[in-house]
Amino acid sequence: MTDNRKIDPTTGTETTGHSWDGIEELNTPLPRWWLWTFYATIVWGVIYTILYPAWPMVSGATAGLLGYSTRAEVAAEIKRVDLSNANLIDSLVTVDLAVLRDNEDLHRFAVQAGRSVFAANCSQCHGAGAGGVVASGYPNLLDDDWLWGGTMDDIAYTVRHGIRNEEDPDARFSEMPPFDWMEDAELDATAHFVRSLSDLDHNATAAAKGAALYADNCSACHGEKGLGDREIGAPNLADAIWLRGDSQEAILRQLKAPRMGVMPPWQARLGEAEVRAVTAYVYGLGGGEAAVGDAEAAPAE
Amino acid sequence: MSNASPPLFAAREPIFPRRVSGFFRRLKWVILILTLGIYYITPWIRWDRGPNLPDQAVLVDLANRRFHFFWIEIWPHEFYFVAGLLIMAGLGLFLFTSALGRVWCGYACPQTVWTDLFMTVERWIEGDRNARIRLHNAPWSLRKGRLRLTKWAVWLVIAVATGGAWVFYFADAPTLARDLMSLQAAPVAYATIAVLTATTFIFGGFMREQVCIYMCPWPRIQGAMMDPGTLTVGYRNWRGEPRGKGGVKRQKAAAEAIGSGDAVARYGAAVDKNIAAERQSRSGEVLGDCIDCNACVAVCPMGIDIREGQQMECITCALCIDACDDVMAKIGRPRGLIDYLALDDEPPTQPMQSAGVAGLAEAPAGEVAGANQPPWQPKPLWQHIFRPRTIFYTTAWAAIGVALVVALFIRPEIDMTIAPVRNPTYVTLSDGSIRNAYDIRLRNKHGEARDFRLSLVADTGLQLALEGAPDTVVEVPADTSRLQRVYVIAPPQTPAAGRQRSDLRLWVEDVTSGERAYSNTIFNGKEGLNERSTD
Numbered sequence: 102m103t104d105n106r107k108i109d110p111t112t113g114t115e116t117t118g119h120s121w122d123g124i125e126e127l128n129t130p131l132p133r134w135w136l137w138t139f140y141a142t143i144v145w146g147v148i149y150t151i152l153y154p155a156w157p158m159v160s161g162a163t164a165g166l167l168g169y170s171t172r173a174e175v176a177a178e179i180k181r182v183d184l185s186n187a188n189l190i191d192s193l194v195t196v197d198l199a200v201l202r203d204n205e206d207l208h209r210f211a212v213q214a215g216r217s218v219f220a221a222n223c224s225q226c227h228g229a230g231a232g233g234v235v236a237s238g239y240p241n242l243l244d245d246d247w248l249w250g251g252t253m254d255d256i257a258y259t260v261r262h263g264i265r266n267e268e269d270p271d272a273r274f275s276e277m278p279p280f281d282w283m284e285d286a287e288l289d290a291t292a293h294f295v296r297s298l299s300d301l302d303h304n305a306t307a308a309a310k311g312a313a314l315y316a317d318n319c320s321a322c323h324g325e326k327g328l329g330d331r332e333i334g335a336p337n338l339a340d341a342i343w344l345r346g347d348s349q350e351a352i353l354r355q356l357k358a359p360r361m362g363v364m365p366p367w368q369a370r371l372g373e374a375e376v377r378a379v380t381a382y383v384y385g386l387g388g389g390e391a392a393v394g395d396a397e398a399a400p401a402e
Numbered sequence: 403m404s405n406a407s408p409p410l411f412a413a414r415e416p417i418f419p420r421r422v423s424g425f426f427r428r429l430k431w432v433i434l435i436l437t438l439g440i441y442y443i444t445p446w447i448r449w450d451r452g453p454n455l456p457d458q459a460v461l462v463d464l465a466n467r468r469f470h471f472f473w474i475e476i477w478p479h480e481f482y483f484v485a486g487l488l489i490m491a492g493l494g495l496f497l498f499t500s501a502l503g504r505v506w507c508g509y510a511c512p513q514t515v516w517t518d519l520f521m522t523v524e525r526w527i528e529g530d531r532n533a534r535i536r537l538h539n540a541p542w543s544l545r546k547g548r549l550r551l552t553k554w555a556v557w558l559v560i561a562v563a564t565g566g567a568w569v570f571y572f573a574d575a576p577t578l579a580r581d582l583m584s585l586q587a588a589p590v591a592y593a594t595i596a597v598l599t600a601t602t603f604i605f606g607g608f609m610r611e612q613v614c615i616y617m618c619p620w621p622r623i624q625g626a627m628m629d630p631g632t633l634t635v636g637y638r639n640w641r642g643e644p645r646g647k648g649g650v651k652r653q654k655a656a657a658e659a660i661g662s663g664d665a666v667a668r669y670g671a672a673v674d675k676n677i678a679a680e681r682q683s684r685s686g687e688v689l690g691d692c693i694d695c696n697a698c699v700a701v702c703p704m705g706i707d708i709r710e711g712q713q714m715e716c717i718t719c720a721l722c723i724d725a726c727d728d729v730m731a732k733i734g735r736p737r738g739l740i741d742y743l744a745l746d747d748e749p750p751t752q753p754m755q756s757a758g759v760a761g762l763a764e765a766p767a768g769e770v771a772g773a774n775q776p777p778w779q780p781k782p783l784w785q786h787i788f789r790p791r792t793i794f795y796t797t798a799w800a801a802i803g804v805a806l807v808v809a810l811f812i813r814p815e816i817d818m819t820i821a822p823v824r825n826p827t828y829v830t831l832s833d834g835s836i837r838n839a840y841d842i843r844l845r846n847k848h849g850e851a852r853d854f855r856l857s858l859v860a861d862t863g864l865q866l867a868l869e870g871a872p873d874t875v876v877e878v879p880a881d882t883s884r885l886q887r888v889y890v891i892a893p894p895q896t897p898a899a900g901r902q903r904s905d906l907r908l909w910v911e912d913v914t915s916g917e918r919a920y921s922n923t924i925f926n927g928k929e930g931l932n933e934r935s936t937d
Contacts, residue, residue: 130409130410130411130412131410131411131412132411132412132413132414132612132616133411133412133413133414134414134609134612135411135616136411202870228825228826229825230823230824230825230826232825232826232829241826241829243826243829243837243839244829244830244831244832244837245831245832246831246832337832340832340833340834341830341831341832341833341834341894342830342831342832385869385870385887387829387837387839387869387887387889
């Protein structure tokens with residue numbers, strides 16, 4: 102194999118016997134310190150495997166003399182952060198939500214924490230961007246239309262207790278009765294009137310007929326002008342936002358067999374601090390309403 | 403395996419460079435003092451930037467992601483300045499390597515500078531070459547132990563100072579120095595100092611030329627950048643060979659007789675009678691200028707013999723030039739037997755052909771050979787430096803430099819980037835308006851808090867609102883950036899509300915200075931919205 106090795110005349114060093122287009126490779130000895138460095142890495146490796154988790158066993162791995170684990174390091178890091186945030190969390194739990202924005206540091210902390218809480222718990226239904234899902238009737242949290250109110254306290258209550266769930270006796274509850282007992286023509290007329298409330302394309306004669314039906318059957322909850330009632334969670338029918346669609350068919354469907362969404366209560370699962378954090382986050386998505394009057398935080402003229 | 407198999411590993415041959423003095427040694431002292439001075443002193447230079455900003459002239463503030471360099475402040479999004487500087491450094495290296503070979507290795511590389519410093523300490527404590535060889539070979543004794551320990555102690559002090567100076571570039575130097583002394587500094591500072599101390603101590607004290615030969619990629623890369631016109635440290639073998647001791651007899655008469663023949667080949671056209679005088683060995687053989695004194699080998703920090711030609715190990719520190727010039731002066735020969743020269747400086751004829759005709763006879767046909775041809779001359783120095791290649795490198799280097807300086811001066815003091823929120827692309831409000839959201843990052847590069855007013859330019863009817871703010875003014879604290887969610891609302895029936903995309907320009911104005919900047923983005927409407935509503 103190495104028969105054609107020979108001494109290179111210029112350097113006096115033996116060649117490896119390999120030749121590429123006449124260029125031969127010198128078998129120059131490695132520097133000895135290189136060898137020592139190699140031994141040092143072996144020693145280092147042995148010491149490391151003794152001190153740190155290294156060898157895979159049937160279940161788990163050798164623990165190492167130092168008892169180090171990345172899991173414990175992460176746990177310690179989380180604990181350290183929690184500890185350093187303890188004051189902020191205490192303040193968040195006790196602060197009056199209406200004035201949270203005045204405390205800039207606390208507000209920033211709440212919004213950042215709320216972003217994570219939302220992503221982990223709320224985005225499954227309301228969407229990662231909180232835009233809701235029209236097809237499934239999950240409300241859009243970005244707009245300025247709130248079924249149950251858009252102040253900090255309103256949102257916090259909704260998050261705490263949820264909507265129409267069995268678990269929480271304080272859950273917000275409203276129910277639209279089915280109007281399947283009405284004649285088809287009556288239903289159609291009512292739907293035309295409802296569409297007229299928000300200036301949607303409608304049949305004027307049918308709507309005129311539906312006005313009386315609406316006044317008798319719907320205005321108790323939705324109001325004479327269809328502005329809704331947040332006290333009882335009755336949707337505003339005069340605005341441009343339709344949770345379950347604004348087409349004639351969609352309105353008829355909702356009249357005959359109303360679909361109503363359910364939201365679980367989050368108080369027990371999240372705890373007060375996280376409820377308030379996610380409230381602050383949702384409030385800041387663009388639809389938050391000031392606590393006094395009906396002035397909105399974001400002008401939406 | 404045969405018995406003749408060579409050893410797989412070779413121990414390092416210790417090198418004991420002799421002291422040398424001369425032009426290049428002095429030049430190296432100046433560069434050594436300059437580079438080390440810059441390195442050690444720079445972090446301590448103060449530069450007043452106002453109350454909220456660090457007053458350190460050069461500071462790499464990793465925690466706050468800022469780079470301060472005197473009056474220049476670089477933010478992370480301006481990293482292209484650093485990229486530009488790196489390109490300039492690269493082109494600079496191409497330039498210097500193509501003109502002067504491995505001049506970086508020889509004069510400015512930290513490995514060379516610190517090794518030089520360590521060798522100076524070594525020479526100061528243990529004596530010059532011969533004393534050090536004796537000490538090296540001597541058995542361990544009290545004296546040897548004392549000398550070695552003293553040397554290592556001084557090396558260690560230098561090494562600690564080197565590692566220590568490094569960390570001062572990354573934090574306020576006086577504060578960090580106090581913290582380091584009182585053991586209050588961050589563990590990473592001590593770890594950095596420890597690592598750099600160890601590498602300085604080992605690389606400068608013990609590894610030395612091994613770093614250049616075995617660890618550094620530059621010798622190979624730079625070797626590929628050189629060409630026959632590149633000036634580098636070399637040996638004029640046509641003048642020095644055959645080397646030999648002994649013959650000190652001068653033969654002026656012989657030189658006169660030879661005239662322009664051999665002497666011209668050795669020294670070029672400007673032949674002086676004295677220069678042309680030749681040495682002759684005792685046996686009568688004509689000798690070159692090299693007296694084989696080995697001074698060039700003795701002073702070489704890389705432990706090589708430059709007379710063997712260009713080699714990978716040579717860092718072109720030029721100390722052999724000084725050593726040889728010294729010897730040439732003593733034996734009365736012109737300087738420059740070892741010198742900065744290019745491969746194409748070698749005369750075309752064989753120097754030892756006593757009559758030049760024999761060599762010229764091999765010249766390509768058609769060339770006029772003989773007495774009519776002017777004697778061959780090496781190119782003048784400037785022709786090695788100013789070549790198309792080096793001029794191109796210089797031009798490219800300068801162009802990037804000018805571009806960076808221009809970019810530095812025209813970069814705005816206020817800065818804004820816009821990230822449109824795409825999930826969802828728009829939101830319908832209860833009155834039918836279409837709203838888009840944008841996350842705007844405003845950067846305040848001033849040393850005090852500033853108010854910024856946002857405004858927009860679009861075709862019609864768009865309105866601007868800020869999340870959590872009653873008006874369109876937002877305060878950004880000193881030397882920091884702020885993320886602000888901004889809403890743009892298109893009322894129903896406006897063109898933008900019913901169009902899929904509308905162009906939008908957002909302006910930001912520094913309320914204090916009136917300075918303005920803008921950024922373009924897109925407004926997403928609900929296509930067909932207006933058509934349906936007007937039905």
